[in-house]
Amino acid sequence: MNLDLRLDTSGDFYARKFQPTKREDTLILNMGPQHPSTHGVLRIILEIDGEYILRAEPVLGYIHRMHEKMAEVMSYPQYLPNPARTDYLHGLAWNWAHVAAVERLMGLEVPERAEYIRVITCELNRITSHLLWWGAYLLDLGAFTPIMYAFDDRERIQDILQRITGSRLTYCYYRFGGVSNDIDDRFIEETRKQCSRMKPRFKMFKDLVTDNFILRKRVEEIGEIPADTCRKYGATGPVLRGSGVPYDVRRAEPYSVYDRFDFNIPSYDTCDAMGRYLVRMDEMQESIKIIEQALDTLPEGDYIMPKAPKKPKPPAGDVYFALEGARGKIGFHLVSDGDKSPYRLKLRAPGFSNLSLFSEVSEGVLIADAVSILGSLDLVIP
Amino acid sequence: MIEAIPTQFIIIFVGLLAVMAFVGLNAIVLVYLERKVAGFIHRRPGPYEVGPPCFPHGILQPFADGLKLVGKQLFTPRGADSILFWLAPMISIAPAIVCFIVIPFGPHLQIVNTNVGLVLILAFTGINVLALCLAGWASQNKYGLIGAARDISQGVAYEIPLLLVVLSVVFMTGTFNLFDIADGQGAWPWQWYIFYQPLAFIIFFICALAETNRNPFDLPEAESELTAGFHTEYSGMGFACFFLAEYAYMVVASCIIAILFLGGFQGPVLPGGWWFLAKVYVLLLIMIWIRWTFPRVRFDQLLNICWKWLIPLAVLNLLITLAVIAI
Amino acid sequence: MSEENAKPEKAPDKEKEVKKKEEPQVPKYTGYDYDCFLAPQELLKAVTKLDHADFFLEDVSCVDMQEGFQVVYHFDRFSQPGRVVLRVMISRENPEIPSIYDIFPGAAWHERECFDFFGVRFTGHPNLIPLLLDPEHQGPPPLLKEETALKDLNQLYPDRVHTPVSPDSEEFVKEINNCSNQKSRNQS
Known part of the structure; x- marks a missing residue:
């Protein structure tokens, strides 16, 4: 042998x-x-x-499914469902980045109510993404139970989103100039209920899981990523904030109506896996804060701009639109030649940059x- | 003709058959229990739908599982040593069954009453390490190999504190005979050895978890690190043998704990056999509970726990026991 | 939307060319706070300057056009956010450009991605092998355009200055030090 x-x-x-x-x-x-x-x-x-x-x-x-090539052969509205497939856990952020890049290039003014709806749904989606990460991470560490608790909340949020957006995972909800469907009282009520339900859950998660001795031994002082390494590799999102740099696109480069909300950017300078873990746990609570503020101040008005372009033809030129996804900075570099489909679309996936520092x-x-x-x-x- | 066969052999033969039935039955109950308890901890119903409606709550699930395992194709990976590969599961399951022969299930329910019962069990359970090592080595799989390496260092390391705490109990009782150890304790909980040797009980329980490769010490088969460790390449009955053996060793470990620390078949009112079964199943439930609650430790942490904590504590425990006995 | 309070893109250079401002739909804010073209041999110098100014690499992208490949480097900063984009034109016949791997190791994968999709060769890259495509992929790189579909610089960037900027110029140094998205916002 x-x-x-x-x-x-x-x-x-x-x-x-x-x-x-x-x-x-x-x-x-x-x-x-x-x-x-x-x-x-x-x-x-x-x-x-x-x-x-x-x-x-x-x-x-x-x-890899070559979404960039698909963008070049599809028209803008045809490409709408695609971006959510690149990051199947935080689909709405990608959907948003796509429509916002086109809006920025065309100079469209999105109604305020639509922006609020986008913020609410995108933050809800961020919570589901972090919850799934939390469960899956603990599964990787050998704890089988937390993912079931995470899915309990995740399913409830998905139920809420499903009624409005029509899908549970790969959303295609935002349109050029607004959203496809207005939210109703039931959505608001359910979201509020879910927010107040989740607050005590975080304390339970902390008591049950985060404070566990074995878990702490598995994540503390593991995988230290200094802030400068993050910079050299272009790591963003919770990875960066877990290294002590409070950089969040929502604050650094405020898009939409994020500058109107009061929220913290959690960051931990331990640089280890525990720092990244805690950042995500805190971020979910911050998201809830944002959602509640947005629901309180939700303006009346159109959910999509009147005369929103069904088949947009942005002028020639290029724009870059960045927003904060659950995993980090999502970037859309859109080059248009004035035709009905992009001349070149470059997607910046945060996981790509974050993973590249793994070998180091x-x-x-x-x-x-x-x-x-x-x-x-x-x-x-x- | 029949008279020519010594009665002892007949007893052992019948006993072995009974033990095999017991092990099989236990596995069926434990599989169901494990899945249902896991479901309870996960806040989901667990298996629920197997079979016609006259079998509620999926109680046919373990049979369906078993049937699936029996029906699967036996597959030897290319480049594997087929003799060692198929020998390993048998080496794993056989000693587990032998262990049951010396266990006193009740005051009158023991197949062989021998003076070296405890030594016999410790010796036979040690063979399992060899089986898992062979399985990992022979399957020509790198994950299997790492799993085997982990299993050896884990099994050998945890054998030491295990033996040391067993020694403390043996010094107290002065015998290796399991029946005598159980018999020496009283019917009421405060007469059990757990009250004289609480530290030994804790150490033994942790070591038992590690020796049976249960979570949080399931490193040789750590799913998220080594896919399935030593049994990565096994399918069908090969896997089922390891699976059965794991449950059998869990039961053996629980039996020993019950005998050494919880008074064995001793207990008020009810007959001894039932008490024994109840104690064993409480211990098993605790093991299942732990499995579904804790994350897995890391390998160096696992060895640190053993060498830096359990062994010194076990030695200390032994010394204190000796001092108390000498006085 | 951020366009509301954003100012029109500030031209990187003192413009001599006439901007095509007639177009009514030109974006108010393109997401770039400093935008410049560079000569290929001066890329490393510029990137080193950005590194010293605490920028991080967002991504490396490539656009196929009539003049050749336009390799686009996006940089941003944690402390004082502001996006700098460096554009380098290289020829289609000999698509070679120095790798910035030594300055930003995170560029390794972005460069491999460009190599995959466009066939751009990054000289000095330690491990220029296919990253996302099948290594046995046959045929031309997938994102190359057909000759007829190619557009030129003036069609794609009607309002930009295409003359390369020198990274040694005071202009460049000043711009990257002061570059901030708040600046372009607050001026509105």
Whole structure:
């Protein structure tokens, strides 16, 4: 029997590129894309010494669907359902980025009520995204129960969103110049009820999970990412805020009506997985604060601008629109030549930049910690 | 002809059959229990829909699970050592069954009463480490190999505090005979050894969790790190054997804890056998409860707990026991 | 919307060219606070300056046009938010541009993505292999446009100055130091 496991490195293109080093006592391990903690979308080639990782190289593209090419062959309204598919957990933010980029290029004025509706639904979506991350992260750490608690709340929010937007996961709710459907009293009432229901839940989550001794040992001082590393790699979102930089596009580059709400930007300067964990937990509470303020001050008016362009033809030129998604900064670089479809559309996926620092951070850590770090980056691979 | 066979053999033979039935039945009950308790902790109903309506609450689920496992194709991965590969699950399950022979289930319910019962159980449970090691090694899978390596260091490390706390109890009672140990305790809870040896009980319980690879110490099969660890490549009955063995070892561990610390079959009013069963199942429920509540520890933390905490504490416990006995 | 209180895009240079302001729909705020073209050989110098000014890399993108490939670098800053975009034109026949990997290691993947989709070669990149596409992908890079569909600079950016700026010029240094999206907002 041939047990020389190093011979297995003659795998595919990427495995061959990942040449073994001179050391004879290391093992090349292929983790994913069918590995439970890479969630089916990522593959990492590891060189390990015992259980310590010497080198790691992520291999992507397993769910890449070339949305940028699709944008070039579709007209603007045809492309509306697409962006939400790039980040299936925070679809509304991507939907928003798309319509807002076109609106910015065309100089459309969105009615105030529509902006408020966008804020409310996008924040609700952010909470569902963070809840799912929370459950899945703990699943990665070996705790099976929290995801069920997370789904309890997540399902309720999705029920609320479903009635208004028509979908539960990959939303296509925003339109150029507004939203597709006005919210009604039932939505407002249900949202308020859900907000007040969730507040005590966060305390329960903290008591049940966050303060758990074993969990703290698994996330504290694991995967330290200094703020400067974040800058060099362009990491944004909770990863950056977990490194002590309170940078949030909602505050730094206020879009829509975010500058009217009072909310904090949680940041922890521990730089470790615990910092990123706590940022997300706090962010959900901040989102609830924003939603409640928005519901209190919801103006009357149109939910979509009158004479909203059904088939927009933006003028030639290019714009960049950035907004804060659950995973970080979402950027749409839209180049138009004045035609009915974009000349070039570049999507900046926050997970892409956030993941690229993984190989630097994971050097010298245990496999179990690598799983913990991967989870704390909260990945949706583009 | 029949007279030529010693009665002892007949007893052992019948006993073994009974034990196998017991292990199988236990597994069925435990699978159902585990899934239902998990459902309860998750705030969901758990298995609910299997079979016709005359079987409510999915009580046929374990049978459906078993049927599925039996029906699956046995598959040997390419490059695997097929002899060792298929030997491993058998090595895993066989000693688990033998362990039950010496366990006193009740005052009159013991197959073999031997002076070295405790030693026999500790020796046989040790074989499981070998089985898991072989499984991981022979499956020609890197995750399996890492799982096997983890299992060996974990199994060997936790054997030490386990033996040390068993020794403290043995010094107290002066015997390795499980029946005598159980018999030496009274019917009421304050007469049980858990009150004389609380630290030993805690250490033993933690070690039992680690030895049976239960969460939070399920590192050899850590799903999110090693896909399934040593049994990554097993399907069908190969996997089922490991699965059965894991439950069998859980039951063995609970039995030993019940005998050493909780008075075994001793108890007021009810007959001994029922008390024993009740104690064992309370312990099993606690194990299941822990599994669905805690995250998994990391591997170096697991070994740190053992070498830096449990072993010194176990030694201390042993020394105190000896001092008390000497006085 | 942010356009409400945003000022028209400030031209990066003292303009000599006539802006095509006749177009009624020109965006008030493009999302760029400083926008300039660079010569390929001066890219690294400019990026180093941005690095020293505490910028982070948002993304590297590429646009296929008649003059060649336009490689677009977006930078932003944590402390004083403001977006700087560097545009570098390179020829279609020999699409080579220095890699900024040494300054911003995070550019590695963005550059590999451009290599995948456009075939732009980044010299000095340590690991320029396919990232998102199948490594056995046959045929031309997917985002290349057909000859007939190509547009030129004046069609795509009618209101920009296309002459390269030198990163050594005081203009550039001043602009990146003062660049802030608040500035363009508050002036309205």
